[in-house]
Amino acid sequence: MNILLLSGGSGKRLWPLSNGIRSKQFIKIFKRSDGSYESMLQRVYRQLRSLDFEVDITIATNRAQVSAIRNQIGDKADLAIEPCSRDTFPAIALAGAYLVDVKGISEEEFAVVCPVDPYVERDYFEALKMLAEQAEKGEARLVLMGIEPAYPSEKYGYMIPEKKDRISKVLAFKEKPDLETAKQYMEQGALWNSGVFVFRLSYLIEQVRKKLGYCDYQTLLENYAKLPKISFDCAIAEKEDSIQVMRFGGTWKDLGTWNTLTEAMDEVVIGDGRMDDTCENVYILNELDMPVLAMGLRDVIISASVEGILVSDREQSSYMKPFVEDMHRQIRFAEKSWGSFKVIDVEEESLTIKVTLNPGHSMNYHSHEFRDEVWTVISGRGYTVINGKRKPVKTGDVTFLRAGDRHTIIADTGVELIEVQLGREISVRDKKKHELEGV
Amino acid sequence: MNILLLSGGSGKRLWPLSNGIRSKQFIKIFKRSDGSYESMLQRVYRQLRSLDFEVDITIATNRAQVSAIRNQIGDKADLAIEPCSRDTFPAIALAGAYLVDVKGISEEEFAVVCPVDPYVERDYFEALKMLAEQAEKGEARLVLMGIEPAYPSEKYGYMIPEKKDRISKVLAFKEKPDLETAKQYMEQGALWNSGVFVFRLSYLIEQVRKKLGYCDYQTLLENYAKLPKISFDCAIAEKEDSIQVMRFGGTWKDLGTWNTLTEAMDEVVIGDGRMDDTCENVYILNELDMPVLAMGLRDVIISASVEGILVSDREQSSYMKPFVEDMHRQIRFAEKSWGSFKVIDVEEESLTIKVTLNPGHSMNYHSHEFRDEVWTVISGRGYTVINGKRKPVKTGDVTFLRAGDRHTIIADTGVELIEVQLGREISVRDKKKHELEGV
Numbered sequence: 001m002n003i004l005l006l007s008g009g010s011g012k013r014l015w016p017l018s019n020g021i022r023s024k025q026f027i028k029i030f031k032r033s034d035g036s037y038e039s040m041l042q043r044v045y046r047q048l049r050s051l052d053f054e055v056d057i058t059i060a061t062n063r064a065q066v067s068a069i070r071n072q073i074g075d076k077a078d079l080a081i082e083p084c085s086r087d088t089f090p091a092i093a094l095a096g097a098y099l100v101d102v103k104g105i106s107e108e109e110f111a112v113v114c115p116v117d118p119y120v121e122r123d124y125f126e127a128l129k130m131l132a133e134q135a136e137k138g139e140a141r142l143v144l145m146g147i148e149p150a151y152p153s154e155k156y157g158y159m160i161p162e163k164k165d166r167i168s169k170v171l172a173f174k175e176k177p178d179l180e181t182a183k184q185y186m187e188q189g190a191l192w193n194s195g196v197f198v199f200r201l202s203y204l205i206e207q208v209r210k211k212l213g214y215c216d217y218q219t220l221l222e223n224y225a226k227l228p229k230i231s232f233d234c235a236i237a238e239k240e241d242s243i244q245v246m247r248f249g250g251t252w253k254d255l256g257t258w259n260t261l262t263e264a265m266d267e268v269v270i271g272d273g274r275m276d277d278t279c280e281n282v283y284i285l286n287e288l289d290m291p292v293l294a295m296g297l298r299d300v301i302i303s304a305s306v307e308g309i310l311v312s313d314r315e316q317s318s319y320m321k322p323f324v325e326d327m328h329r330q331i332r333f334a335e336k337s338w339g340s341f342k343v344i345d346v347e348e349e350s351l352t353i354k355v356t357l358n359p360g361h362s363m364n365y366h367s368h369e370f371r372d373e374v375w376t377v378i379s380g381r382g383y384t385v386i387n388g389k390r391k392p393v394k395t396g397d398v399t400f401l402r403a404g405d406r407h408t409i410i411a412d413t414g415v416e417l418i419e420v421q422l423g424r425e426i427s428v429r430d431k432k433k434h435e436l437e438g439v
Numbered sequence: 440m441n442i443l444l445l446s447g448g449s450g451k452r453l454w455p456l457s458n459g460i461r462s463k464q465f466i467k468i469f470k471r472s473d474g475s476y477e478s479m480l481q482r483v484y485r486q487l488r489s490l491d492f493e494v495d496i497t498i499a500t501n502r503a504q505v506s507a508i509r510n511q512i513g514d515k516a517d518l519a520i521e522p523c524s525r526d527t528f529p530a531i532a533l534a535g536a537y538l539v540d541v542k543g544i545s546e547e548e549f550a551v552v553c554p555v556d557p558y559v560e561r562d563y564f565e566a567l568k569m570l571a572e573q574a575e576k577g578e579a580r581l582v583l584m585g586i587e588p589a590y591p592s593e594k595y596g597y598m599i600p601e602k603k604d605r606i607s608k609v610l611a612f613k614e615k616p617d618l619e620t621a622k623q624y625m626e627q628g629a630l631w632n633s634g635v636f637v638f639r640l641s642y643l644i645e646q647v648r649k650k651l652g653y654c655d656y657q658t659l660l661e662n663y664a665k666l667p668k669i670s671f672d673c674a675i676a677e678k679e680d681s682i683q684v685m686r687f688g689g690t691w692k693d694l695g696t697w698n699t700l701t702e703a704m705d706e707v708v709i710g711d712g713r714m715d716d717t718c719e720n721v722y723i724l725n726e727l728d729m730p731v732l733a734m735g736l737r738d739v740i741i742s743a744s745v746e747g748i749l750v751s752d753r754e755q756s757s758y759m760k761p762f763v764e765d766m767h768r769q770i771r772f773a774e775k776s777w778g779s780f781k782v783i784d785v786e787e788e789s790l791t792i793k794v795t796l797n798p799g800h801s802m803n804y805h806s807h808e809f810r811d812e813v814w815t816v817i818s819g820r821g822y823t824v825i826n827g828k829r830k831p832v833k834t835g836d837v838t839f840l841r842a843g844d845r846h847t848i849i850a851d852t853g854v855e856l857i858e859v860q861l862g863r864e865i866s867v868r869d870k871k872k873h874e875l876e877g878v
Contacts, residue, residue, distance in 0.1 A: 015732075274762060278755060289785060290771070291747040293454075293762055296755025300736070302748075308730040309743060311750050316717060316735025323713060323732055332729070344783040345793050345857065346728060349834070350817035352793075352857050354784050374837055376813045376859045378789035395788070396861050398813055398837060418784065418791050418859050420815045422835050 001132050002109055003048060004080075004095050006088065006195070007041065007061040007069065007116040013257050015324040016307035017285060019331050024255065025116045026068045026335065029285065031266045040117050040255065045073045051125050058103070059116070060095035070337035071358075078103060083224045088195075089235040090227040093212065094220045096204040101217035107202040110135050113232075114145075114196040119264045123250035128196070131246055134167060135198035140244040142237060143198045144170065146191025148249040152182035155254070157193040157233070161245050164189040170243045173233060191245060194252065197237070207236055258283075258301045258310070258317040273302070281314070287333075306332035306342055330428070338363050338411075344418075351421040357382070357411035365408040365436040371423030373401040380415035384408070388438030406434045440571050441548055442487060443519075443534050445527065445634070446480065446500040446508065446555040452696050454763040455746035456724060458770050460503045463694065464555045465511060465774065468724065470705045479556050479694065484512045490564050497542070498555070499534035509776035510797075517542060522663045527634075528674040529666040532651065533659045535643040540656035546641040549574050552671075553584075553635040558703045562689035567635070570685055573606060574637040579683040581676060582637045583609065585630025587688040591621035594693070596632040596672070598684050603628040609682045612672060630684060633691065636676070646675055697722075697740045697749070697756040712741070720753070726772075745771035745781055769867070777802050777850075783857075790860040796821070796850035804847040804875040810862030812840040819854035823847070827877030845873045 009023045017027045028037035038046070048055050059069060062082045069079065080098035082091055092113060099105045112128050127145060135143040146159050154176055161168035173193065177185060209215040212227065220227075228235075237243065255261040262283040269275070273284030275294040286292045287305040294302060301317055303310045308327070312320065332343040338361035345352035357363070357380075365385065375384075381394040386407045393399060393409065401407050403423065409415065448462045456466045467476035477485070487494050498508060501521045508518065519537035521530055531552060538544045551567050566584060574582040585598050593615055600607035612632065616624060648654040651666065659666075667674075676682065694700040701722040708714070712723030714733040725731045726744040733741060740756055742749045747766070751759065771782040777800035784791035796802070796819075804824065814823075820833040825846045832838060832848065840846050842862065848854065 016729075274765075276755065276758070276762065278752075286748075288748075290455075290745065291766055291768070292750065293747065293759065294750050295759060295762075296752025297739070297750060300750070302750050304748060306729065308732065309725075309727075309741075309748060311731065311733050311736060311739070311741050313717075313735025316715065319715065320732065320734060323715065323734075326713075327730055329730070344791070345817075347817055347855065350855075352783070352791075352817070354791075372835060374815045374835075376815075376861075378784075378786055378791070378859060378861065396811060396813075398839065400837065416786065416789075418857065420817060420857050422815075422817065 001053065001055045001129060002099060002105060002111045002201075003055050003057045003128070004092065004099070004111050004113045005044070005057060005059045005116045006091065006095075006113065007059050007065055008085075008088075008091065009117070012321045012324045013318075014261065014303075015320060015327075016305045016310055017287065017303055019305075019307050019333065021064045021331055021334055022068060023065065024261075026065075026072060029261065029265060029270060037270065039072055040119065041069065042072050044116055044120070045077070047120070047122070047125060053129060056103075056105075058095060058099060060091050060098075067337045068335040071335040071340065075337070083221060086224065086227050087229045088232040089211075089230045090220075090224065092204070092232050093208040093215070093227075094217070094224065096201055096208065097215060097217035097220050100201055100205065105201065107205060108200065110198050110200050111204070112196070112198045114194075117255065118194070119251070119253040119255050121251040124248070124252060127246070127248045127250065131196070131198050134244065134246055135200070139167075140169070141199065141203050141242040142240050142244070144237070144243065144245045145194045145196035145248050146245040147194045147252050148247055149182075149186050149190070149192055152179060152186050153192070154179055154182055155256075158182075158185045158190040159193050159245050160185070160188060160190050161247075166247050167244055168247075170245045173238045191247060193233070194248070197232075211235060258303065258312065258320075259314045262301055262314065271304075283314075306344075336363070337361070341419075349422065349424055349426070351426050353419050353421070355415075355417050355419050357409065357415040357417075359411055359414050362408050362410035365406060365434045367404055367406045367432050367434065368401075368423075368430045369432070370403060370425040370427075370430050371421050372403055373407075373422070374420045375399040375401065375409070375417045376420075377415060377417045380411060380413040382409055382411040382413070382415050385410065385436065385439055390439055406437070408436065440492065440494045440568060441538060441544060441550045441640075442494050442496045442567070443531070443538070443550050443552045444483070444496060444498045444555045445530065445534075445552065446498050446504055447524075447527075447530065448556070451760045451763045452757075453700065453742075454759060454766075455744045455749055456726065456742055458744075458746050458772065460770055460773055461507060462504065463700075465504075465507045468700065468704060468709060476709065478511055479558070480508065481511050483555055483559070484516070486559070486561070486564060492568060495542075495544075497534060497538060499530050499537075506776045507774040510774040510779065514776070522660060525663065525666050526668045527671040528650075528669045529659075529663065531643070531671050532647040532654070532666075533656070533663065535640055535647065536654060536656035536659050539640055539644065544640065546644060547639065549637055549639050550643070551635070551637045553633075556694065557633070558690070558692040558694050560690040563687070563691060566685070566687045566689065570635065570637050573683065573685055574639070578606075579608070580638065580642050580681040581679050581683070583676070583682065583684045584633045584635035584687050585684040586633045586691050587686055588621075588625050588629070588631055591618060591625050592631070593618055593621055594695075597621075597624045597629040598632050599624070599627060599629050600684050600686075605686050606683055607686075609684045612677045630686060632672070633687070636671075650674060697742065697751065697759075698753045701740055701753065710743075722753075745783075775802070776800070778853075780858075788861065788863055788865070790865050792858050792860070794854075794856050794858050796848065796854040796856075798850055798853050801847050801849035804845055804873045806843055806845045806871050806873065807840075807862075807869045808871070809842060809864040809866075809869050810860050811842055812846075812861070813859040814838040814840065814848070815857045815859075817855045817857055819850060819852040821848055821850040821852070821854050824849065824875065824878055829878055845876070847875065 271286030710725030
């Protein structure tokens, strides 16, 4: 089974644990059996890998998420990377062409497209398989998964099926309704649009050629910025006559807001958090290296990271987006393919960050035009390459990097270092990548 | 007028803005006319300095507070420093002896003892003056200030006066009562014990000699650890027959808990804090370099510092002490006589701190046995002294300090530096002071 996992989105609704480059699927909130935590991405990837049938996974994503994906699930997953942000039709077109042109998958095969972020269990993946099998029967050109609504929700799009059978033709798609309309939909047996669907690759390719005039990976990639911002539903599904929906009544939770996310948490406290006996229905998610103490609260979510601190009534947290959009602030934490960094001090002409490199990894070989840097290794060992010269480093070693110096550090063990950036114009944009030399 | 300001206490009730060494009187929460904030200590000191009559101020305090006092009000204030923590009788005995033996004030003069931490206005200081004048009349050996209760409080000790006149003999002292008893006291015209009182120095000296067997500063200092832990009220006031109280009905607020402290705040937000329209009666005090967003809350105090984050119902916050006592954690922020430091990263074998030196100041000349340090100056200039060798430093310079190196930095301008401590045993106790050499 070919799975196309869609990993996109920004992180405004789960601030401060999400930020401009860390979307909700990267937040580690689900407890593993070993006591550590995994993200939605890690969870769904692990779930897919543990199925007793074969799946080929391709992740359709954008450039900003590549580092985090590499960090969280390694470099084995195939990524179809959007060069810039469009909507789901271009993204799926590009990913489909990637499957065919880059991965060499036959156009006769089927692809199951599904978003990376619903919280699901094993039965969901069984359903994906049945969805693919249904598509293979050839009764319809497009087969969708519809979620049986748990309540009349204003947050989802709906599909109106012809019949209440497990498999049915789709009569119509409906945009997010108001509460009253949502109730009517539910009574009619309508289903939430899960964003999950299956098609034969040749069908997609044909549709893409029709709509865009070309359908090969390279041309799509080169012209990506010019493609229309349109969703797959609008461009394809709503215009398709031969379309079926399969009902799914198992676990399916959209964890898009703090309110829904906390419902899926196994514990009420993640990180260093304490609360008194008078707290009721309080959740603490604390990524900071300091304690949070909650007293006398009810229905409150407290979430803290280096980006900031949210204290919100659970219901009210759904309205946070405009406040977060208003915070113009450099990113304070990022996962990179090689590890992560965290800003620990900000001054006008200096910035201090803590850099963590995973064993065997190294940052890009790069230089800065307007700033010097001082690295103090606080744990681990590896070697630096500076202007082509390689030198071993270990805990306690200090490295000076002048503006213009091409540099990297390659970690043997895990390496942590404190980087002090110094200069009049410190900016994440002041970075030039180079080919590694002299090693 | 001789003022003895008592500055003691620990910071458990105003965590996380207070900590083991930062008591509530050092938290900067009162807005100055220039938009900056001042602490209770700075406020009362400024108020005393702006009176139109002369005051000689001595601060009775303990060792842990000396740096913060020097930092906040400079080095001009006279400090009578307890070598260890006793109760108020030994503290006042030592401070009284300091006035006479060290400052050379005549035993015939009067001293007004008052705690540093009530929130007061000009009329309070006028009342102190009247209190001293009343004492000078010689009608009683001890004259106290009694606060007219605003409500029946269980938090204060009470004094029962003979009459409801402005000046009256005191019939009895009462411990903190329950609510019912407090109501009865109020009806009887009882007054809160403010901890403010006046005596002739010769009276104090005589009492100290009687109770302790000696009364000179040097002997008290040397034997301080052996002195009984007893309050001035218990040791002296409650046993004195010749005692008067003067009523005070002006502004007097004890800001000992978040609930009372927030009542005295001029603004609901100090630091980077935002709240939505649905927040009611919410206070944000944020010392961190990141935004706090509050949504849909009512009657909540949010307070954040490098020590931690408190989110509490305002009433409930009064019960935080046991939770804070349970947090065994190194201090993350401290004001020093020369500036301040803040812990910005903690690892097993490293600690990274940001050090801020005020212009013209320098840290003690010292060495560490078990750790190396790396200093990166991020702003300002001055010079280092390492093993007797002086060297200028400026922004961008890096200094290595090996275990055993005697070192200091002397700031010409304000200096900020990032200090990375490295070693297997990093402890605040690993510090040996030396005489500055070779400068």
